Amino acid sequence: MVTVVGAGFAGVEAAWALAERGVPVRLYEMRPLTTTPAHETGWFAELVCSNSLKSKLPTSPAGRLKEEMRALGSLVIRLAEEHAVPGGEALAVDRERFGEAVTAAVVRHPLIEVRREEWTPAASSPGDTVIVATGPLSTDPVSEWLAQVTGRQHLYFYDAVSPTVDASTVDLSVAFAQSRYDKGGDDYLNCPFEKDSYLAFVEALVTAERVPLHAFEAGGKRDAPLSPPQKEEEFLAKVQYFSGCMPIEVIAERGARSLAFGNFKPVGLTDPRTGRRPYAALQLRPENREKTLYSLVACQNRLRFGEQRRVFRMVPGLERAEFVRYGVIHRNTYLEAPKALTPWLELRELAGVFVSGQLTGVEGYVESAAMGIWSGIVTAARVGGGKAPLPPRETAYGSLLSHLQDPTDRPFAPMNVNWGLFPEPAEPSRDKGVRRERKLAAAVAGLEAWLEALDSSAIPAPKGTLGV
Template identity: 40%
Template structure:
């Protein structure tokens, strides 16, 4: 039986371990959190979701939705369990994070081909090859140093922030309402309306609020902290506001598609809350990742109508994450250019987002199993677009999530193939009014190329 070592039982490591175990590999999975916790994790469960509880859009016509469609074809464990513990969140795939993580943990611990060793790996020399580094953005400092030595480079970092979670019973239902944007049927989100005056009062207080101090280990290099970018999908509200007082209103606090049944006056802005679990006993504040101090969070967020008596089960926080310069250091099969038996997977490779990390773990498993016969998925597909984004050589590499700009552009031949008898020569598909037509064609094209690759596995 072939053997493989995997470091980290996060989303990528868990997915990679499951896929290889299913292929008959003897997997040794190392997870340090039984002995050593990180600044962000709360439990010892595998695949714990530390930021939001959402895996993003699952609509058929979106880039994240296409990524999920492809992952389902590849029998993704993370996706299967996520759907099992899905909570209402409109078109997004949000989960009961506690039940989700417990199920993943149980699934892996019961697998006959997976051996769990709960300890920290401090050096690459401690591992038997082939090995997968899926230790995530909070890789312990000793292993990070070992990786830096192997890669002959300083590690790269970005900041990640977490939104507060509120006890549902503490919400004032006389001031809020349930609804999804532009949807009269589904009612998954709690909506807290803000008048113009309330909105600007909130902005003023956030701008002058005290912020959290960095952990001691993050103070060692103040210049590094100064130049560290933020993870776009978890951008702190303070950073958004720094771009303009109306930035939040045109972002997560947009009132578009929402009508307040308690008032004839149109809301100037709306704060949305999304269920944390299936029983809807707690909600997280959508888009409210923050680095404000804990007392300030309680004071300021209680200014939001409906949250005057909010009981915060968890407050927002911020931590620094690590990723490597994958285009310079990794091959297209996710192996190190210095050692083709050392693979990398997940957020440490420079992908943003829970599901993106999962899919890179899945791809690493395929690459290991196929060995020299591995062929990267085509860039027209979501998997291929994501892989190309982190392995194609580029000057300035920064973390990215899945989006249409990563896909290989449609060619005239693609359009002819997809439209068939409906094809019109020299048709113009540019411009806002043709955006959905382009997206539909891009999704159809992605499915076509992905299935050709999938059938060749």
């Protein structure tokens, strides 16, 4: 028997993957008796915000991940397709019908026992195999326990991340590699501003449209009336307390030169094109060991995504940058996975306890569900006395897990699946389209190899006929 905590995207997939492999599951879900500040129903796998499960195109990173999930027997993707509504390239779903269908399938599964109650660590005994999939709004006792087990510094309560760009789309005839005073290698890229381009950027930044604040993020209840600016200030105080940062647009509002003296100070830098110090410089830091992704240093913000693309493309060198992830500052509980988790998503400090979904540091419904399937496979193998073979690095799964294990000393930030996570192809090309085709081909071959390895491992094969 495996205990799965939370019937969100990860929890239902983990429970399903286990049960379909013949392993009995006890699944805890506290809703509707107790709820989170974002959920509104008692359905399993509730879509708390958008009803989109991202791109359907098999040639996109999210489409590729879905292909791999399908091959592993995903419940979420199958039912999302059955309850799809028109959404262009995106897999959009009817949220009521989808939630109802997922709940019905899980509740009816003969090997899944559902307990509609809040789980606390005291409910499990040492030696139990547990998958904790309590999501970005985990209850306090669960968060407190995870902080104790992993070390408080490895659990985050707020996600304050800067936008990330695909390295191959940065204009290297403008952005230059250099660290301040030439000390510490050339890991950083610098985007140099002249006075005019800097002032235009600041003006665009402070006037750009921002994401409205959720009441609960500032500590209020979901339905509590918002009273900005008081709530906004409470929220920012919390963010600063937990993450030590302020949104860049708030800093820029303090005065036109505040960024030039702070986040974008150009000291110790010399632009090789002019031979002098730039007026200001936005630094880009590698987001992974392979340097295929760069994050914009100290650019955490709460602008709308379209606005971020517009404003940050005004930065010299980023005019054609492709954003693989936008900046956010919001409530989000997650672990510093490279320090706290093994690639099998088991807590390094507590054998037998696995973490799944958004808590692991992936971001999004689909990515969370994908991790759920992996946790189900891993624990099915564990119960059978074996060890699941890791996905090849080239697959979408391998790419996500590689992010969760990347040992760089950058601050760890949650990530959705994107091109930059897939490894550069063995045969390089300057053409982005060709590179992506090669990445996809490698992912397809990697999946085949992985499925074979899973078939020949000690993991029970999915029965395929147990659930409906």
